Amino acid sequence: MNDLLQKFNALPWDAIGQWLVLLPAGVMLLAAAGAVALRNLIHAALCLTLSFIALGIVFIALGAEFVGFVQLLVYVGAVAMLIVFAILLTRPSDLAGAMSPFAGFGPVGGILTGAALLIALLAFIFSSPAAKTPMPSMPVAPVAQIGNLLMLDFVVPLQAVGVLLTAALIGAAVLAMEDKKP
Amino acid sequence: MKFFDLLETAPSDLLKWFVNLLAGYGVPAWLLAVISAVIIIGTVIGVFLGLFALCSVMERKILARVQNRYGPNRVGPFGLFQPVADGIKMITKEDLVPRSADKIVHFLAPVVMMIPALMVLAILPYGRGMVPAELDAGILYFFAVGAGTEVAVFMAGWGSNNKYSVMGAMRAIAQMVSYELPLIISAVVVAMIAGSLSPAAIVEAQGTFAFGFIPGWYVLTPWGFVACILFYIAALAESNRSPFDLPEGESELVAGHLTEYSGFKYATFFMAEYVGMFAICGLLVTLFLGGWQAPLPFLTIVPSWCWFFGKVAFVAFTMIWVRATLPRLRIDHLMTFAWKFMLPMSFAAFLAAAAWHYAGRGPLAWALSAVIVGVPYFILGNHFTAKFAVSNRRYQFSE
Amino acid sequence: MTLQILLAVSAVLFTFGLVAALTRRNSIMVLVGIELMMGAANLNFIAFWRFSADPQALTGVMFAIFSIAVAAAEAAVGLAIIILVHRRIRSSNVDDAEQLKG
Numbered sequence: 001m002n003d004l005l006q007k008f009n010a011l012p013w014d015a016i017g018q019w020l021v022l023l024p025a026g027v028m029l030l031a032a033a034g035a036v037a038l039r040n041l042i043h044a045a046l047c048l049t050l051s052f053i054a055l056g057i058v059f060i061a062l063g064a065e066f067v068g069f070v071q072l073l074v075y076v077g078a079v080a081m082l083i084v085f086a087i088l089l090t091r092p093s094d095l096a097g098a099m100s101p102f103a104g105f106g107p108v109g110g111i112l113t114g115a116a117l118l119i120a121l122l123a124f125i126f127s128s129p130a131a132k133t134p135m136p137s138m139p140v141a142p143v144a145q146i147g148n149l150l151m152l153d154f155v156v157p158l159q160a161v162g163v164l165l166t167a168a169l170i171g172a173a174v175l176a177m178e179d180k181k182p
Numbered sequence: 183m184k185f186f187d188l189l190e191t192a193p194s195d196l197l198k199w200f201v202n203l204l205a206g207y208g209v210p211a212w213l214l215a216v217i218s219a220v221i222i223i224g225t226v227i228g229v230f231l232g233l234f235a236l237c238s239v240m241e242r243k244i245l246a247r248v249q250n251r252y253g254p255n256r257v258g259p260f261g262l263f264q265p266v267a268d269g270i271k272m273i274t275k276e277d278l279v280p281r282s283a284d285k286i287v288h289f290l291a292p293v294v295m296m297i298p299a300l301m302v303l304a305i306l307p308y309g310r311g312m313v314p315a316e317l318d319a320g321i322l323y324f325f326a327v328g329a330g331t332e333v334a335v336f337m338a339g340w341g342s343n344n345k346y347s348v349m350g351a352m353r354a355i356a357q358m359v360s361y362e363l364p365l366i367i368s369a370v371v372v373a374m375i376a377g378s379l380s381p382a383a384i385v386e387a388q389g390t391f392a393f394g395f396i397p398g399w400y401v402l403t404p405w406g407f408v409a410c411i412l413f414y415i416a417a418l419a420e421s422n423r424s425p426f427d428l429p430e431g432e433s434e435l436v437a438g439h440l441t442e443y444s445g446f447k448y449a450t451f452f453m454a455e456y457v458g459m460f461a462i463c464g465l466l467v468t469l470f471l472g473g474w475q476a477p478l479p480f481l482t483i484v485p486s487w488c489w490f491f492g493k494v495a496f497v498a499f500t501m502i503w504v505r506a507t508l509p510r511l512r513i514d515h516l517m518t519f520a521w522k523f524m525l526p527m528s529f530a531a532f533l534a535a536a537a538w539h540y541a542g543r544g545p546l547a548w549a550l551s552a553v554i555v556g557v558p559y560f561i562l563g564n565h566f567t568a569k570f571a572v573s574n575r576r577y578q579f580s581e
Numbered sequence: 582m583t584l585q586i587l588l589a590v591s592a593v594l595f596t597f598g599l600v601a602a603l604t605r606r607n608s609i610m611v612l613v614g615i616e617l618m619m620g621a622a623n624l625n626f627i628a629f630w631r632f633s634a635d636p637q638a639l640t641g642v643m644f645a646i647f648s649i650a651v652a653a654a655e656a657a658v659g660l661a662i663i664i665l666v667h668r669r670i671r672s673s674n675v676d677d678a679e680q681l682k683g
Contacts, residue, residue: 018582025590032594032617036601041609042340046287048613049333055620056326059645062587063636064627066319067645069326071623074649077329077362079616079656081355084336086609086660088352090667110603114596121592131584139636143319143379146639146646154643161650168654172661 020061028054041087049080063138190485222314226303234456235265241502248506275445288341292450295334298327299458306464307382309474309487321369321379332358342442350438354429360520361419367528368413371535372469385473399472404552405534410470412528417462424505463497523562530558587628595621608663608675619652
């Protein structure tokens with residue numbers, strides 16, 4: 001299959017490659033908008049799941065495949081399911097009543113703050129000279145090297161994250177346990 | 183000999199001949215790449231859908247024979263055309279959607295269930311050099327994409343707007359998430375010893391023959407045997423198969439998250455479940471049973487893809503056998519089993535594998551790893567079976 | 582495609598998360614906003630790694646992996662607290678959890 005692989009690699013990936021990143025990014029932003037604005041909680045949670053999946057695809061398209069798969073496994077498989085379970089466990093008694101209008105004085109304050117922040121961030125991004133660099137070629141991030149770094153250079157953060165996850169597991173289980181009535 | 187070599191490379195030779203034929207007609211390079219990818223994907227999906235059709239009738243026949251009766255034997259020779267009759271029935275059944283159901287979510291759930299089941303077939307090594315997608319982190323891809331199944335189960339349960347569906351979906355997701363841990367840890371044990379997450383490399387690492395005739399498959403080591411059993415049980419739970427099929431048991435929850443599905447949508451769920459079962463059998467074969475490797479040196483003349491599909495068929499047969507034999511587990515028994523027995527045993531297998539590797543992989547290493555795996559097994563086993571004694575079984579046959 | 586476009590995408594995602602955390606009334610939606618913000622930060626890490634001078638050092642990738650792990654732990658504990666509060670005050674509205682006395 002080697003000649004086929006050579007023909008495949010000779011394709012004009014620079015032109016196509018950016019659409020591989022921009023298309024999932026667009027889907028991600030649309031789904032995130034849905035997650036923020038939808039009133040039905042379950043629909044918002046499902047839009048959030050779609051946004052996570054699209055973000056994972058963006059990571060894979062940028063060359064960080066390991067992070068992309070971890071994003072899919074952790075966020076879609078665990079966090080999104082947790083959010084959905086929490087919605088199901090804390091909703092009002094009628095099944096379709098999981099609606100959630102906006103807080104206090106309406107969404108005006110939050111949207112203004114968000115818009116101000118967005119304008120400031122975009123101004124910084126588009127005026128920075130360092131951010132105008134062209135796209136370098138696809139870096140190689142082999143899993144073996146990630147494993148080496150985790151075990152050799154980053155072993156202290158790895159152990160700390162292990163302790164954190166154990167504490168979170170035990171803590172969440174203790175918190176959500178039913179109180180035993182004496 | 184020449185015939186067997188021809189058979190071994192037959193699939194890739196066929197593809198190369200076809201691509202060269204098209205290249206001769208002046209088809210551009212990018213279109214050739216797309217066409218060859220489509221042919222590979224189509225072949226893999228076609229093979230697995232064919233296996234699904236065969237399995238749906240073989241399962242009913244094997245279950246029937248275990249239960250001392252014939253299975254479907256009217257449609258075609260020995261009932262083998264039953265899938266055609268089933269397909270016609272499924273397509274022509276009325277597609278009922280509850281009036282107050284969430285239409286979009288209810289409609290999309292079977293689709294979202296089918297997509298991960300088909301996508302995970304991309305990384306399995308079907309033969310020597312026959313992996314559709316050679317990924318560096320293939321095993322991680324398998325589990326990451328498999329997590330999409332949980333989203334689909336939830337969508338099916340919620341979209342039906344039915345208390346039993348929601349409860350069934352929540353139980354199914356809890357079961358899937360709980361059994362994912364021993365599944366992934368068993369896979370990681372193999373990845374640790376083989377030194378790579380790529381399925382092709384893992385199969386290559388099992389290609390040795392000790393003493394000239396014992397294959398170097400990981401299932402034949404103490405830690406590998408335990409990890410294989412744990413992976414097998416967790417695979418049964420992940421595919422919601424008996425004895426872990428409480429979420430879809432008719433006597434428990436009126437088919438749980440599948441209650442409000444009829445006709446073609448139910449057929450899609452059914453298909454997704456079987457294709458997922460074959461995919462995870464394929465992964466078990468890749469990780470523990472040596473993938474496409476032959477068991478004895480002189481049997482390497484048989485093509486590698488024959489060995490792969492033969493092993494997958496054997497593992498699927500044992501899954502059907504287990505379904506016919508064991509009763510269904512209750513939800514709290516199921517969760518206790520996952521968290522209190524399988525998880526500690528998977529950690530023990532992990533430790534045993536590390537000890538096996540660092541003690542030099544010699545006789546001492548084998549003894550040490552067997553002890554590390556055996557002691558927790560006996561302690562946990564005694565702890566969990568201490569409360570009841572099993573009396574002698576009395577068999578009653580119908581006359 | 583330059584780094585600017587990726588950073589702009591990440592900024593928009595961050596803004597969506599911020600608006601969700603500030604305006605939604607349900608505490609679970611606030612957590613959704615927080616997760617979106619952390620996703621935007623991860624996208625920033627990976628974008629900067631992709632365009633960095635030495636991608637072989639894999640610093641951005643490491644950062645993103647740890648960030649995902651921490652976000653998962655935080656989501657788990659946060660949701661457990663939300664469920665616990667719901668048991669006390671029978672509501673998941675952030676405006677209803679206003680008494681310091683438990």
